[in-house]
Amino acid sequence: MAFAFALTQTLFSLLLLLPIYSTVAQTNGAITLGASLSATDNSSWFSPSGDFAFGFRQLSNTDLFLLSIWCAKIPDKTIVWYANETLAPRGSQVNLTADNGLVLTSPQGQQLWNSSSLNVASGVMNDTGNFVLKDSNSNEVLWSSFNNPTDTILPTQTMENEGSLFSRQSETNFSKGRFQVRFLDGNLVLNTINLPSTYANNPPYYIGDNNNSSPGIQLALNESGYMYIVRENKQRFVLGEGVVNSETDYYYRATLDFDGVFTLYSHPKTSIGSWTVVWSVPENICTDIFLENGGIGACGFNSICTLKDSRPTCKCPPGYSLIDPNDQYSSCKADFIQGCEEDKLSSTKDIYSVEELTYTDWPTSDYLRLEPFTEVDCRNSCLQDCTCAVAIFTENKTCWKKKLPLSNGRFDGKFSGKSFIKVRKSTISIPGSYFPNPNNTPDREKKNQDGLIIPGSVLLGFSVFVNFILIGAFCYGFFFIYQKKRNKINRGSSVLDINLHCFTYKELQDATNGFMEELGKGAFGIVYKGAIQMGSNIPVAVKKLYNFAQDSDKEFKAELNIIGKTHHKNLVRLIGFCEEGQQRLLVYEFLSNGTLADFLFGDVRPNWKQRIQIAFGIARGLLYLHEECSTQIIHCDIKPQNILLDKYYEARISDFGLAKLLMMGQSHTNTAIRGTKGYVAPEWFRNMPVTAKVDVYSFGVMLLEIICCRRSVDMASGREETAILTDWAYDCFREGTLDALVEHDMEALEDREELERFVMIAIWCIQEDPSLRPTMRKAMQMLEGVVDVPVPPSPSPFTTTTSL
Template sequence: MAFFIEAVYLSFLLATTFEAAKAQPDANMIGLGATLYPSTQPTAWYSPSKRFAFGFFPEGSGFRVGIWIVGSANNVTVWTAQRDDPALSSSSTLGFIDGKLQLKYEQGQLQTIVDPPKPASYASMLDSGNFVLYDLYKSIIWESFMFPTDTILGGQALDPGKELISSLSPIDHSSGRFHLKMQYDGNLVAYPANSAEDSVDSYWNTGTMNNPKTKLILTNVTGKLLLADANGTSVIKPVASPLPRVNGSLHRATLGYDGNLRLFSHSFDAEGKSNMSTEWEAIADLCDVKGFCGYNSYCSRIDGEPQCFCMPGYSFTDLNETSGGCERNFTGSKCILGKEDASHINMTSLNVGCDDRPYFLAPMGEKEDCNHSCLEDCDCDAAIYSEPTCSKYKLPLKYLKSTTSTVSSTAFFKLSIDISRNQDGDTQKQPWSTILALSLSFVAYSCIILAVFTIFIFKFHIMKYRKLLFETRTTGLIKGFTLRTYTYNELKKATRGFNQELGKGGFGAVHKGTFDRGRSFVAVKRLEKVVEEGEREFRAEMRVIGRTRHRNLVRLLGYCIEGSKRLLVYEYMSNGSLADLLFKGQWRPNWDDRVRIALDVARGILYLHEECESAIIHCDIKPQNLLLDESWRAKISDFGLAKLLMPEQTRTNTHARGTRGYMAPEWFKNIPISVKVDIYSFGIVLLEIVCCRKNLAYNLSRPEETLLPAWAYNCFEANELDKLIRGEEVDRRTFERMITVALWCIQDEPALRFPMKTVMMMLEGIIDVPIPPCPSDEFSVQY
């Protein structure tokens, strides 16, 4: 009977909430043309009760756009727009323009942050915390409640397939390390971000499988957190119930930056200040949150607070971010006839457990047997003995946690004898046999150097390589990165012996790899040139891409450093390169798709040139380095030739680098280069995107068409641009604008090429494109 009453009551609450949402807009209507500013009034639009605000709020040294609870300490944010984009400057504005919410930057560039399915006529910040857009007939056509970030409010639901994604920290509202998903099977599950969403990755769930179309609802009146059916008429399971509600209070459920789901209540005093109380939290011990500590580290409670510690023989990747994981600070031994060379390897024990899947699981009589089994196993980096079972694991380990004294299990970790002796305080000298072997090896090696000149050359290169490796370590190349470290064997297995090649460049090949039993894919770049060339390529790519974070740049996931082996692991771009799309397909890509791809590439270059801390010159913009993800979004890859500029530097001297056909003329004139070399390359790529052909094509029926840049300008000058697309249906204004912009980009004189921000505004039609002069007729220099 109580269950039936609860269901009826829920239906009544939902109905009254939706009716209130429809009836409210006239009280606080926002019309077209309304504008907000970060640091001058108006900065926000408020709900009628002044409990919620939509607008600019400060974050770090910049601003973001979102919704927050007014009067709360530090402005508790409940929704954030474009949360993974760079913070906004104080010169930005937000306008309700052309039926959309659009950001306008200092240079006039526009970015749409809310784009309803049809143009909106009105907007309103409701007292429920929902920001809505209405059409001309005052029907809701977009609402923030349908696109939650890390919070749901009273009257809001988390529908099947949708998720809450935690913030990165209490003061950084970028996407964080955890997400809470309302699965289609009816189970509400919390996972670490970027996990395979497998049962081994889950750290909290409601156990409500086999209930399709279930959704999570936070009731508006009582503040109860419930799982209900699609119609909201039947309660599947109560999740949390707060204390009796104080009159005028409101509730929110938030997935915190630490991965814990909590229910909060906010009451307000006479002055409108909010008093926040925690009503419920899903997890009592944060060490139970998988991924709370990063790779190769474990969580333990110290004085009741969770803290992260590295495994023995490991150190934090970033000392300022102990949750970012640890990396090994010793070199493993060699495998001899399938067994580990134990002469330089020891095992140490620790009372921790592991929720990762072991690659070996079998009963063993004693824990010493488990220890010895891992010590001899080349693939084993750690083992856990829980009587009578021995489990063996490879690196990296994701889900380690200290165990209580009541849990009978012991973990063993493999590390070098030198490190284990330092930890135990043993300072014994190396045995005489080792010293003698080293001495004989040195004498023999010296004789070979004196006898054979070629060995001397080899030694010279090895010394240079070691010098570069030392520089890598001492300059802290990896310091500051929170990237995953992989072993060579792990990547070799993931790529099936590097047998599925995706492409090949000057420094090595890129191979397709798979993890999590085929559920996730990666691209593994294997640097094959040894000594300084390969090391410089590796360091350049790590240094450059480690400073970047943009949706139009390929994301670096991790790396491998083992001896002379250098590998980089990137997100897998399932639709290949732009070169494949333009030049190898049986038909031309859709015109709208080509326009979107061109804008994607332009945004990526704009970020490198003007939005990074230090400007980055890519130096090799070409279709082969522009990759397409599963959504056909274009991303810039291959930063091995990139050049960083100092903060006050606009030009730099460097040797010629890049690909012929896309290299700016200044590369061949031995003069300092600037970001304008990338703009030239982009101009060539833009012509190729528009015309769907390479910039140099032989065996054509018309010889004048061989060189695309020269032919494009001749067609432009003769007002015969239709020849470039051969009757294809395109948007005429956009087509002409793109050709004209491309001709400006490939001007011989760098000063005539517009900056990337201006190029971007021209492509988007924000500013007019003037008539370009004739580019140099010396295109053939680089062919």
């Protein structure tokens, strides 16, 4: 009896659990009407084999999700389709409906996207990676992801005439990019497009065979990884190279990557391995994408495209910087104002110099051809022409003058000409403003000069006595103004040599509302948020320094002169200062995205590319301080708390120079972490000469923090072997366990070669022997991949090796 009762209970329990098991253990890929997924959990609709999944994928460092299809069994979960560029906030839902098919709605019920399908009976997630919606009557396919591709084609997927793929804007930005692949008139063609429109620039890059009399009617990728064009006569024209891998053991995909290269990839179906390039086109996108009639090329305007490992890299020429610092493929802007009217404002004619670039060409943007011409005349002609930005001199004694914006810039080893790019000399500045004052016109000046005639005539008409009285009053007034000016200069003598504003203490007290809102504090003072009126309401950060001895005034003013003359996009700009009695205050520009420490050590790990761009920015700023400004500045306090981020997350070094000023006499007692390797270089403890290499050491520590998104010292983890980041990083490098070092950050591990290079650079920078550390210039070259990075030794001073 007891056995029967137990059996009944067991069967009853199984019946209750059956609906749950049937939902989880979906095996046929079928989706019924009314089914839904939410952008809050990890639920997905899987294909029968589990190879592909349909659902929401959360984007890195955001609370946004992408409705997409991805490869479910490989570690990086590669996305192969997504619902256009529609981003869904957390809590959004996708529902399968009869009237509209797939419907994506926001948490508020607003429709974000739908598949626009009528009379839908069911959906199916196939093992091919194709999600289809079927008709309620004939079981006909009404809509499929294969017929609405984004940037990828999968095996068994075909593309008919006029079909197209669009690239993403970047690896992590799924907005429509500027590259397009179309199957057009029997050929595969690659274009750039003029966003935000869909206008395709001509001529396109052709991938096909125009010599065959039978036109192509379809593009296909088969399960063995062969991509080919099917012709009317049933013949096939195979694109790219053959594939020797077994179709049962590998995944394949053909993707128009965000950098414009159309690539066929393979990936072993085991979880071990990564996507490998089978073939890609074009061979050299920098030179093969050539636009005769304007439009953007492989890189943005005013940029230079260089091929590296079959992929394009884009860099700005000297004197130019990225419009969007987070996107190396964006256009570049001049870091100076150039124009005929602007040049007139300069008091000197010699305001430009030219930088010579080898193997660099901008084949379009010509406005004038000079022939025959000499190289010297070509340079000088551009220097003296206010509309000329670049001059190209070729072997046939032709000078091509080009104007902004420059397009199709490329590094080409076969180019034998010379490029001369015009940049403004850093020591020359236009008085007042780079922009002409609309009120300061010639007519206005003439009117002012004419106005002097009347009082002059009156003076001449007065008696000698009256003139004497007027001259005396004038002299007295001049003397009064001179004395007032002299007193002001004595009160703030630092303003003699620098273009900084001297504030009164009362002005800064009012600007900060009585020093009410504290932004942070450090070893030298407290920083307050404020706003000052300088033509407009400008947000500022006011640092109120702690009191220090009067004999420091001379050094303070000398350092202030040096800092005031620095100007670099990776340095926080010093706007002004105050020195009244014992009060010492510094006024900096306010940067909205806080410190690098807040950015790195928060709850959400920032994406890899953004972190690397920040590292580049810090390196550029330190290189400027060490080698490129008029007087070498050793920062002496490089750490994440002293790196600020602007609205574009561009890194800006703050507090430069002041650490040396205030801490020089007591550095051996004011280290960041006593007895461990923190940000402070070992020579501070050993009475060794302090050089720029102390900043290199601190940069190396911080580079490891950027790579790993963790603090240099973490005693709270409870793991002694990982507590000191510099020691652990070398151990991981030596043992080949970088996965553990970055906590299996898939974005960082996607380019393991780059990750390893950055770790090696950091280890070189933290060598305890200063002579082994690279200079910031060499560190910058290693970061950029311009020079090779040798295998670093142990940072321990007991290891001897060849100096860099």
